[in-house]
Amino acid sequence: MIVEIGHFALVLALAAALAQTIVPAWGARAGDAELMAVGRSAALTQFACIAIAFAALVNAHLASDFSVLNVAENSHSAAPAIYKITGVWGNHEGSMLLWVLILAIFGALVALFGRSLPRTLRANALAVQGLISVAFLLFILLTSNPFERLAPAPFEGRDLNPILQDPGLAIHPPLLYLGYVGFSIVYSFAAAALIEGRIDAAWARFVRPFALVAWGLLTIGIAAGSFWAYYTLGWGGFWFWDPVENASLMPWLAGTAFIHSVAVMEKRDALKVWTIFLAILAFSFSLLGTFLVRSGVLTSVHAFASDPRRGVFILAILALFILGSFALFAWRAPMLKQGGLFAPVSREGALVLNNLLLTTACATVFFGTLYPLALEQFTGEKITVGAPFFNMTCGVLLLAAAGVTPVGFSLAWKRGDLLGVVQRLAVAIVAGAVVAVVGAAWLRGGPVLASVAAGVAVFVILGALIEVFARAWRPGLSAGLALKRAAGLPLSFWGAALAHIGVGMTLLGLAGVGFGSEAITTLHKGVPQAVGPYAITLDSVGERVGPNYRETVSTMTVRSGDRVVATIEPARRQFAARTMTTTEAGMATLNFGQIYVSIADPAPDGAVPARLYWKPLITLIWLGGCAMAAGGALSLADRRLRFGVARRSRAAMAAAAAG
Amino acid sequence: MLWFVLAGLAAFAVLAAIWPLLRGSDGNGADAASASEAAFYKAQIDEIGRDVERGQLPESEAASARAEAARRLLAAGSAVPRAAPKGRSRLAAAALVAIGVPAIAFPLYAMLGRPQMRDEPLASRESAAHAGDDIEAAVAGVEKHLISEPGDGKGWAVLAPVYMRLERYEDGAHAYSEALRLLGEQPGLRAAYGEALVAAAGGVVTDKAREAFGKALAGDPSLPQARFYLALAAEQDGRTADAIHAYEALVADAPPGAVWAGAVRSRLAGLKGEPPPTAAEAPALGSPDQKAMIEGMVTRLAGRLATNGGSLDEWARLIRAYTVLHQADKAKAALADARKALAPDSNAVASLDALARDLGLDSGLGDAN
Incomplete structure (x- = not known):
């Protein structure tokens, strides 16, 4: 019954989305505040309905209810619970349901926090948002229904694609x-x-x-x-x-x-x-x-x-x-x-x-x-x-x-004042140029873009730091006072600085690709293979059994000189329900760079064909992305951007003062 | 029970959506919005001062920036909220939602939903599965056993033919290959593996399958299954003479009363261009596995034609296949479907009629029309 309740809730969401589109738009034209307010209540209703539908589908996946086609096609009773849940959006129908759920979440956020907005603007925005929901809910219900049933239900699912596990x-x-x-x-x-x-x-x-x-x-x-x-x-x-x-x-x-x-x-x-x-x-x-x-x-x-x-x-x-x-x-x-x-x-x-x-x-x-x-x-x-x-x-x-x-x-x-800015950034410009030139000399005929990117990256990072410094410090200011000034800078400024540094980090990581090295070879036990500044030795090959797969694992040690710096375990996984093998790479992070090893099936004599990579600075690509997002979050936390209760009372005071 | 819950849900949704219309007005909203706008521009003017202090805005430009913001502040203050008409439109909107939402939700659900179907979470089904002899439950049990003990070659050998019967050919091929790996080379098993590969490839004898049959014959040169598929491979390559030769050798070597000899003869007849055997003397199909395989292919073809449609040739193949399998009812049903699907094409329908006459399917239908 839960499945059918979920299905009905999804249909109901479509009806609520239609109400969300029509009534507030009508209200905005007629200038009727009550009709416009229906935009909010309908958006919240729509959200509740889709949440029920989504919960019902998650429940069906968790309980391995194979009478639901979507579950039968994309789940397996032996899969760990976490992959039963991710299996919900690991397929077309479920991911579209997640899409509209998120759409409804954003609509609900506007409904809840949009009090300070002009009414007609909010009403019209919710109406447009409702229309988007209508379109996608129709799409789901008519072409990609996750609640399609299967009778008689099979006793085992077809598993979700191992790559997606x-x-x-x-x-x-x-x-x-x-x-x-x-x-x-x-x-x-x-x-x-x-x-x-x-x-x-x-x-x-x-x-x-x-x-x-x-x-x-x-x-x-x-x-x-x-x-x-x-x-x-x-x-x-x-x-x-x-x-x-x-x-x-x-x-x-x-x-x-x-x-x-x-x-x-x-x-x-x-x-x-x-x-x-x-x-x-x-x-x-x-x-x-x-x-x-x-x-x-x-x-x-x-x-x-x-x-x-x-x-x-x-x-x-x-x-x-x-x-x-x-x-x-x-x-x-x-x-x-x-x-x-x-x-x-x-x-x-x-x-x-x-x-x-x-x-x-x-x-x-x-x-x-x-x-x-x-x-x-x-x-x-x-x-x-x-x-x-x-x-x-x-x-x-x-x-x-x-x-x-x-x-x-x-x-x-x-x-x-462009000239003044260039003077201020002189240090960063020079540093960037030096890095680019040195990088180009190092690579000698390698990818030019890599060394240019490295130079720009250094320029961007230093430039952002110089700007922070320039805002906080004036000639003659003591260190303590400068710190105080820095703390007083608006969060949105800090956010922008951090995001720009993130851009520089990502660029630096991308530039690092040009400076990496790789080896494609067959590893024999105990024979070290050099890659970049490190040497990798195959120690042993063994078998392991996971929840719904078994894997062949090679254990390898990574050495810098004579010192062991890491142990990695690249593996090949075989899944029972789909005859499919996946490769699990062995990775070790060393100074923002990574050793990356992927293996093929071991030969009968225990030798392992492998691709070995040294990728300097590569983790900066993703860390930079995180820094950018963190910058966005900082900016979001800026008090100027907060809305809701606190601002409303201030607004009321301001109105009283103005009146 | 379900309908009560659904009705409750719908009623709740309608009430929640029209709540603002029931509750009456909250008049201060518009004022709050315009006040917040005014406060925003005030804050903007203050910020200009801070920007100047930080050196982010030249002093010379600050005055004009202030003037811009002040102009907008005045504009925000002077926006007059329109008097809102009340009453009738509110009632109309409430009625629209209260009638419209259920009027959309219930018919649409009735069209798409399966209200009579209950949930079937696995936990509630397991006991029932053990009581009965549901083949898929048994497979699931063996699969679980093999995940924990992948080295059980006999387990794979037992599972493989079951997969074939369930039309999970790729899984079947995988299970055979595991069994071979663990139990060692066995010609019969190797040939079955090849057969699984052929089935998985939709009836095409792939290079991999060919290799398997070759290996099987190396172990047991008389294996008819392997010889048959190699002959089929020759046929698929277009080496008709080789195929005919191989088929003839196979028929010659057939022990008296071999069930598969008929199938080979019909194949042979087809290749030589002789009239195909009629339904009455259709060859007995070989092992249960082969039969399951052919039925699987037919089912797949039927499924594809039912969902995506197909050409006259494909429909004709399906109808012939059902006749050969002695499933006259299904053949008739397929014929009717084909007539419907190909109706716009009068030539195609005429061919279908001819086919039906040849196969002796039209007796009942002719009267009905």
């Missing part, structure tokens, strides 16, 4: 979806602002926290996905320019541009139209990503769903929301009042430059991803657009964007 799956897709879907709120507010024909700095300040949450989670989601690919796919690649990865990178780039331009808008009331445009763009790319992944138009590592009906349905949703919002934009944007003015050389100007670079980079990813698909569709010709294209276009543009970062961060608002 990993802690990475527990966190990667939900984070990514939180990011993707988080931009839906930004989109809804942009659409609401366009419907009202009114947008101002207060709009920016309300949207910014949501944008920061979405962006931060998307950042961690992408980093987690990259790390997951790195350690499960068995050859140490962390980014493949795979269409699915590009699909998550595009909203991230547009979102990064958005959180910068929305900061300008909040502070200076400038760049309004551009900000709205980016808001629409960020969510459009999220939808595009959903389409690419969920329609099965591409067959890649990630695409485990394919059904043309679904593709057409999502394409229709895509067209409705993207074309609809751009039509609205074309109609309304010229009516928006322009705000603050600024000189070309100013912080605003630098942010515009950063925005242009980011959106251009985004465009290159867009064409690099979709052109091969379109070509294959229309001419049948298959081409691959791979890393060389993306590195030389998107990579270079992003490098340039990173290079602008410290300059923009140091410029003043409205009119900046």
Whole structure:
């Protein structure tokens, strides 16, 4: 009965989402506060319904209820409980349910915390959010229903894909979806602002926290996905320019541009139209990503769903929301009042430059991803657009964007002093140049981009630190006073500094790839094999039994000189229910770098064919992502951005004072 | 019981959604919003001062920035909240939600849901499974045993044919390969492994399968199963002469009364272009495994045709297969489905009619039409 209750709750959510769309929009037109308030209650109702449905599906997976088709196809009674739960979103239907659940969570957040918003804006935003829910709930119910039943129920499930049986799956897709879907709120507010024909700095300040949450989670989601690919796919690649990865990178780039331009808008009331445009763009790319992944138009590592009906349905949703919002934009944007003015050389100007670079980079990813698909569709010709294209276009543009970062961060608002900034950053510029030159000399004819990236990375990190220092310290100030001043700097400033340092860290990690080394060889017991500055020795090969697999494990020691620095256990896993073998890489982290070993099946004489890598600084790629997200979180904690009870009482006081 | 819960859920959802309409107005919301907007611009003006103090905004620009913010502050203060019309529209909205939500939810659920089906969590089914002789429960038990003791070769050998019967050919092939690895080379087992590979490849004798049959024959040159599939491989390669030769040798070596000889003869007849044997003298199918395999293929074809449709040839193949398997009812049903699916194409329907006459399926249908 629980399953059917969940199914009904999902249908009910659709009805509630319809109410959420129609009633508040009607209220906003008629100016009726009660009707507009239905937006809030309906959003909360919709959230409750989807939560019930999701809980019912989780319960079915946990109880191994194979009378549910989704459970029978993607679960196995012997799987550990954690993978029974992750199995819920490890498949198409369940992941779409998670998608709408997150959509509803964001809607509920607006309903709960949006008290300080102008009523019509909130009502319209919730109506747009409701419409998105309607579209996706219909999609789920009509083409990808997770509550489809199976009679008679089989006694064992078909297991979830062993590659997906990993802690990475527990966190990667939900984070990514939180990011993707988080931009839906930004989109809804942009659409609401366009419907009202009114947008101002207060709009920016309300949207910014949501944008920061979405962006931060998307950042961690992408980093987690990259790390997951790195350690499960068995050859140490962390980014493949795979269409699915590009699909998550595009909203991230547009979102990064958005959180910068929305900061300008909040502070200076400038760049309004551009900000709205980016808001629409960020969510459009999220939808595009959903389409690419969920329609099965591409067959890649990630695409485990394919059904043309679904593709057409999502394409229709895509067209409705993207074309609809751009039509609205074309109609309304010229009516928006322009705000603050600024000189070309100013912080605003630098942010515009950063925005242009980011959106251009985004465009290159867009064409690099979709052109091969379109070509294959229309001419049948298959081409691959791979890393060389993306590195030389998107990579270079992003490098340039990173290079602008410290300059923009140091410029003043409205009119900046470029010469003064360059003087202030002189140390960072020189240090970056030295690193680039030394790196190029070290590599001698190796990848130029790696040494340039290393130089830019150093420049970005030092630049951010110099700016912190410059804000806290004035000539003649004592150390204690400077610390006090530093503590007094707004959290959003600290957040920005940390995020920029994160950008530098990630760049440094990427640059490290050019300085790594690898060996592909057969390891014999007791014979050391050198890789980078380390030597690896195979000690033993053994068998182990896991909950629903068994594995062949090789134990190896990593030595630096004569000193043992780590022991690693690369393995091959065989799963019973699906005749499939996965490779578990053996990894050891040494000074931000990693030793990475993946093995093939051992030969009868005990020799193990293996690929050995030394990847210097590679962990910085993901640590940098974490730093960026942490920067976003710090910025979010800034008191200016808090909303809710505390601000309301202050607002009331201010109103009383003004009255 | 279920319907009570669902009705309760729907009632709750409706009440929760229209709550603001029932509760009446909270008039201060609009004021709070505009007040918060005013406070926001005030804070912005204060911040300009701090920016100047930190050297983030040149003194010369601060005045104009203040003026901008002040203009917006005045605009925020002067926004006049519209008087809200009440009463009728509120009632209309409440009615719309109260009627609309159940009116959408219940029919849609009735269409999509399976209210008569109960939950079947595994825990509640295990005792029932042990009582009965459900084959899948038995398989699940053996699988569990093999996870903890993967070295039990006999276990794999027992499991493999069961997988084949359940149409889990890939799993079957895997189980045979494990059994071979653990029990050592056995020609019969090796040939069965090859057969599983063929089934997993949808009836194509792959290189891997060919290798398996070769190995099996090396151990026992008389193994008819292996010889048959190698002949089939030759046929699939287009080496018809070789195939005919191999089939003939196989028939010649067949012990009297061998059940599989018929199947080989029909194959042979087909290759030589002789008329295929009719349903009445259709060859007895070989071992239960082979029969299960063929039935599996037919089931898969039927499933594919039912969901995705297919060409005339595919439908005809399905109908013929059912006839050969002596499943006249299913053949008739398939014929009816095919007529429906191919209805727009009059040529196809005519071919179907001819086929039905040839197979003697049309007797009942002809009268009905």
